[in-house]
Amino acid sequence: MARIVITGGAGFIGSHLTDTLVASGHEVTVLDNLFTGRKSNLVQHWNNPKFEFVRHDVIESVLLEAEQVYHLACPASPVHYQHNPVKTIKTNVMGTINMLGLCKRVGARFLLASTSEVYGDPHEHPQRETYWGNVNPIGPRSCYDEGKRVAETLTESYRLQNHVDTRIVRIFNTYGPRMLFDDGRVVSNFIVQALKGNDITVYGDGNQTRSFCYVSDLVAGLIAMMQNESFHGPVNLGNPNEMTIAELAKLIISMTNSKSKLRHENLPKDDPVRRKPDITVAGRELNWKPTVELKQGLTKTIADFEQRLRAEG
Ligand SMILES: NC(=O)c1ccc[n+]([C@@H]2O[C@H](COP(=O)([O-])OP(=O)(O)OC[C@H]3O[C@@H](n4cnc5c(N)ncnc54)[C@H](O)[C@@H]3O)[C@@H](O)[C@H]2O)c1
Numbered sequence: 001m002a003r004i005v006i007t008g009g010a011g012f013i014g015s016h017l018t019d020t021l022v023a024s025g026h027e028v029t030v031l032d033n034l035f036t037g038r039k040s041n042l043v044q045h046w047n048n049p050k051f052e053f054v055r056h057d058v059i060e061s062v063l064l065e066a067e068q069v070y071h072l073a074c075p076a077s078p079v080h081y082q083h084n085p086v087k088t089i090k091t092n093v094m095g096t097i098n099m100l101g102l103c104k105r106v107g108a109r110f111l112l113a114s115t116s117e118v119y120g121d122p123h124e125h126p127q128r129e130t131y132w133g134n135v136n137p138i139g140p141r142s143c144y145d146e147g148k149r150v151a152e153t154l155t156e157s158y159r160l161q162n163h164v165d166t167r168i169v170r171i172f173n174t175y176g177p178r179m180l181f182d183d184g185r186v187v188s189n190f191i192v193q194a195l196k197g198n199d200i201t202v203y204g205d206g207n208q209t210r211s212f213c214y215v216s217d218l219v220a221g222l223i224a225m226m227q228n229e230s231f232h233g234p235v236n237l238g239n240p241n242e243m244t245i246a247e248l249a250k251l252i253i254s255m256t257n258s259k260s261k262l263r264h265e266n267l268p269k270d271d272p273v274r275r276k277p278d279i280t281v282a283g284r285e286l287n288w289k290p291t292v293e294l295k296q297g298l299t300k301t302i303a304d305f306e307q308r309l310r311a312e313g
Helices: 012-023 085-106 142-162 186-196 215-227 245-255 280-286 294-311
Strands: 003-007 027-032 051-055 068-071 109-115 166-171 200-203 209-211 235-237 242-244 262-265
Touching: 003 012, 003 085, 012 027, 012 215, 068 085, 068 215, 085 109, 085 142, 109 142, 109 215, 142 166, 166 215, 186 200, 186 245, 186 294, 200 245, 209 245, 215 235, 215 280, 235 280, 242 245, 245 262, 245 294
Parallel strands: 003 027, 003 068, 027 051, 068 109, 109 166, 166 235, 200 262
Antiparallel strands: 209 242
16 A cells, blocks of 8 residues: 555545545545635545645645655646636646655655646647647646646656656546536536526537546546556547537537527637547556546536535525
8 A cells, every 4th residue: 555645636636536546545645725626525535544635735845755646736727727827837837846856855656647738739630649739838828738848847857867756647638526617618617507507608610629538537547657667658648539519518418408509609719629639658558548438427427516506506
């Protein structure tokens, strides 16, 4: 059993990762400043002596013992990471340096939760890990995507220069229970709008594509990468089943028996037109591929949203 630190563990993906690692009997310490995370995502572990929650901002350094560090702390949705762009950059730069420094001191393995956004508006499709990306350094998304790019650079530099045992994972769109209602991400937006019977806002003509990975598949991939003894990545983790945004909207309307109609609005600046992972490397190195069908994952996600919306009245 390992001593594991998860930064951002009170958030959407981090809390599911915590659930899985705690269930496997590991000692898990979550560091989170609760910017977009919630304690309610972790209450199920409150009385477990192997679990600890520390309210901590990763831009400050921390002294802890650990064998593994999953570094997820960073707001992931545009509404949140654009709320305070300078803070987002600090989280990605100073936060990543602090956690890499900790791993260097205590000899822990470090896994960076990077993102498909490092590919920007890609000229290569689907995106392979070898693609360097097409990113605007001064655009509205750059605090996040350039922040993650430098976080990757830091991770690779600590590996080569300081021999920290690192892993880089590029996460593509992930969905599931516990996503915030108001995070502006397409799955959560559509589900909330459909359940409330409001218009479904589709940006542009709705023909832009995305692919969606259910959170349990993603968590399995993160753990497989951390447990791999020799492969440092980067590795894409995501679901390659591509669909248009308009198709997704129609599927959610039908699954929620909603009377909502589609309403088209202007595309946000720098919104990528297509996004789909090539997961050949994950298959070869980690023997990983997603297993949860979109309908299956959406059923669980819709049930969670319904229950939380009811609880909020
Ligand atoms: N969800 C996705 O589709 C997706 C896609 C690509 C990458 N990622 C990456 O995965 C990670 C987790 O994403 P998520 O969807 O769970 O997002 P989230 O916003 O739900 O979780 C992020 C967590 O980090 C915490 N946090 C933010 N800044 C912090 C700071 N300075 N110090 C300490 N804690 C801080 C937040 O409170 C939150 O609990 C992020 O690094 C994100 O960039 C997610």
